Amino acid sequence: MEGRPISGLARLRDDFPILSTEMNGHPLAYLDSAATTQKPVQVLDAMDAYYRTTNANVHRGAYLLATRATEAYEGARAKVAGFVNAASPQEIVFTRGTTTGINSIAFGWGLYHLREGDRILLTMLEHHANLVPWQLVARHTGAELVYLPLTSDYLIDTAALEGLLDERVKVIAFSGMSNVLGSIGPIEVLGEAARSVGAITVVDAAQMVPHMPVDVQALGVDFLAFGAHKMLGPTGIGALWGSMERLEQLEPSEGGGEMIRDVGLYESTWTDIPHRFEAGTPPIAEAIGFGAAVDYLEAIGMEVVRSHEESITRYALERLAEVPDLRVYGPDHLSQRGGAVSFTLADIHPHDLATILDQQGIAVRAGHHCTRPLHRLLEVPATARASFYVYSIPEEVDRLVAALHEARRIFGVA
Ligand SMILES: Cc1ncc(COP(=O)(O)O)c(C=O)c1O
Numbered sequence: 001m002e003g004r005p006i007s008g009l010a011r012l013r014d015d016f017p018i019l020s021t022e023m024n025g026h027p028l029a030y031l032d033s034a035a036t037t038q039k040p041v042q043v044l045d046a047m048d049a050y051y052r053t054t055n056a057n058v059h060r061g062a063y064l065l066a067t068r069a070t071e072a073y074e075g076a077r078a079k080v081a082g083f084v085n086a087a088s089p090q091e092i093v094f095t096r097g098t099t100t101g102i103n104s105i106a107f108g109w110g111l112y113h114l115r116e117g118d119r120i121l122l123t124m125l126e127h128h129a130n131l132v133p134w135q136l137v138a139r140h141t142g143a144e145l146v147y148l149p150l151t152s153d154y155l156i157d158t159a160a161l162e163g164l165l166d167e168r169v170k171v172i173a174f175s176g177m178s179n180v181l182g183s184i185g186p187i188e189v190l191g192e193a194a195r196s197v198g199a200i201t202v203v204d205a206a207q208m209v210p211h212m213p214v215d216v217q218a219l220g221v222d223f224l225a226f227g228a229h230k231m232l233g234p235t236g237i238g239a240l241w242g243s244m245e246r247l248e249q250l251e252p253s254e255g256g257g258e259m260i261r262d263v264g265l266y267e268s269t270w271t272d273i274p275h276r277f278e279a280g281t282p283p284i285a286e287a288i289g290f291g292a293a294v295d296y297l298e299a300i301g302m303e304v305v306r307s308h309e310e311s312i313t314r315y316a317l318e319r320l321a322e323v324p325d326l327r328v329y330g331p332d333h334l335s336q337r338g339g340a341v342s343f344t345l346a347d348i349h350p351h352d353l354a355t356i357l358d359q360q361g362i363a364v365r366a367g368h369h370c371t372r373p374l375h376r377l378l379e380v381p382a383t384a385r386a387s388f389y390v391y392s393i394p395e396e397v398d399r400l401v402a403a404l405h406e407a408r409r410i411f412g413v414a
Contacts (some may be wrong), residue, residue, distance in 0.1 A: 007299065009390050016391050026361025029396040034179050034207060034340045034387035035365055036062075037151050040292075043232055046292035047285045048285045052368070058284055059258060059275070073235065073284050074234045076291030077274075080239050083294045084224070084243035085215040091247065093240040093274040094282055098206035099129040101225025101240035102173070102396050104277065106133035107253040110171065116142030119168045121199070123148040123156045123185075124377055125178045128370040130204040134173060143170070150377070152329050153188070154181045158189045169199045176208030176224070176258045180369050180385065181330040182337035184208070186342035200246065207231060210389075211309055211338045213302040222246045228286065232390075233293035237286035239276070245271045254279040298391075305390055309339040316341050319401045325413055326404065329378055339388040345404060346413040352382040357384075364401055 007344065016038045021028050028036060053251050056066040057126040058073045074089070079090040095101040120134045124147050137144050139367070146164055151157045155173060169224045172194045191353060201221040208214060209224070210231035216224055221245060227238030242250065252259055256279035261269040270276035297305060320326055325346040331337045340407055345353055350366035357364055365385045368375045373382060386400055 009304070010393050012040070012300070013383075013391050013393070015042065015296075017041065017044075023361040023363070024359050027055045028122060029360075029362040030397050031362060031364045031386040031392070031400060033392070033394060034230070034385065035091075036235065037210070037232050037389050038391065039232055039234065039289075041297055042291045043234065043292045045093060046233040047234065047289040050285050055285075056159060057281055069101075069284060072291075073212045073282065073287050076287040077275075079291040079294045081117075081191060081241075083214075083298065083410040084209060084239075084241055085217055086088065086241055087180070087217060087244070089271055089406045091216075091241055092115050093242070093246060093247070094287055095225070095227075095239035095240050096231070096236055096283070097227035098134075099227075101223075101227075101238055102130055102202065103133045104253045105161055105223050105225070105250070105317075106137045107201065107336050109367065110134070110137040110143075110250055111140055111181060111253075113249070114141040114143040114170055115137075117168060118143040118205035119146050120144070120171045120236065120360070121146050121148065121164060121169045123174045124150050125181060125183060125371065125374050126173075126175055127204060128372070129206070130173055130175060130202075131373070134171070144168075148174070150398050153336075154178075154329065155336060156186055156190075158186050158193075161189075165197060169194075169197050169198050171202060172199050172250075174203040174204065176203045176205040176213060176214075176337045177340075178330075178371075178374075179207050179340055179387075180342045180371050180374055180383065182334055182340045182342075183331055183389050184212075184338065185223070186266045187219050187221060189221060194222075195220070198259060207338060207340065210305075212296075212306045219305060227400050228290040228293055231293055232296055234283075234286045234289040237283045239289050239290075244273070247277075249398050252276050252279065256280045269291040292339065300390060308390060309388060310334045311335065312394065313339040313341065314393050316388070316397045317402075319405075323401060323404045323408070325408065327381075329383060339392075339401055340385055341387065342383040343386040344380055344383055346411070348411050348413070352411070353384045353404075353407055357400070357403050360399065360406075362403055362405045362409070 209226040354366035
């Protein structure tokens with residue numbers, strides 16, 4: 001064991017007011033960042049300032065306030081585009097989050113391009129957000145769902161492509177980083193596989209974009225969806241990136257104001273990309289908060305975010321290995337994983353475990369984490385999950401480990 005890592009980013013904690021609150025008489029140890037992250041004052045202030053000084057509807061008013069609101073909203077789009085190195089801000093569609101982004105591809109592309117005999121290739125570790133939309137579209141179109149298995153070390157098994165990849169595959173949709181196992185997706189391999197049969201690639205990047213540097217132009221995929229709330233931003237907003245060529249093939253899956261060029265009684269035409277995919281009044285303050293979160297992460301540097309995550313995850317894996325009867329589900333190698341660490345402890349139900357931890361002020365997630373098929377594959381009904389972000393410190397891992405020893409004692413694990 002290499003010992004406790006230096007809390008390189010601990011200085012950031014003062015930016016997060018919630019981290020100095022108490023839970024059940026103990027300082028909060030927030031270890032559920034894979035579900036949602038906490039928000040720094042810089043994000044809170046940006047949203048507050050928008051409502052206090054700039055609030056107006058966007059793309060409509062001819063007056064100065066509306067122009068400022070529109071500039072702030074479009075400025076946030078440019079920040080998000082820069083963050084993932086999109087070729088232009090037009091390639092960023094604001095969505096409600098990862099789930100909405102994937103649904104808009106399933107219903108805006110899948111519904112129009114898939115038919116009976118076609119295949120949608122998914123993987124066994126997908127979040128329900130990247131399963132259920134495809135099930136719905138398969139039901140509408142008659143396309144078939146097929147699944148890439150996992151290797152014994154919890155990675156997507158690309159060797160299985162040999163038996164599954166052929167011209168029938170029209171979509172390959174997969175997670176860039178698993179919210180349960182932490183496994184990083186084999187993006188280049190799956191992108192290449194898709195191109196070889198003319199399929200599109202859809203990356204569920206809900207966990208990936210917040211945790212590692214992402215350059216969409218280098219990835220060789222077609223669509224990538226992520227949300228702001230897992231990267232220090234507010235809930236209710238996310239982004240769908242698509243290459244311009246692919247966005248042009250996408251139909252709007254929501255209609256209404258703001259997305260049209262002209263409306264007749266029986267037919268309408270669409271305005272330009274990306275606004276044709278943003279029907280109705282958008283979440284303006286949330287977009288501005290999203291932009292502030294991007295500024296915050298860029299000031300840290302995504303390489304630093306990633307290396308902090310590697311070091312805190314390494315420490316967590318080492319310390320959890322000290323707890324008898326504890327089983328971690330996920331790759332051992334840090335280069336293959338992010339900071340979601342799911343585990344079981346003897347036969348203690350993860351919900352009971354989470355309750356014991358909560359009594360010590362430690363917030364972890366327990367359940368199937370919206371991945372029921374994966375949990376069936378792991379042959380457990382639920383797991384407990386600790387997950388980290390830029391503000392996570394080794395002391396929180398120490399408290400988690402001490403509380404797990406205590407849980408063994410309380411439940412009389414021999
Ligand atoms: C891998 C993954 N995909 C999709 C989602 C869905 O994100 P949201 O609920 O923010 O739309 C999550 C959130 O937990 C996730 O972890």
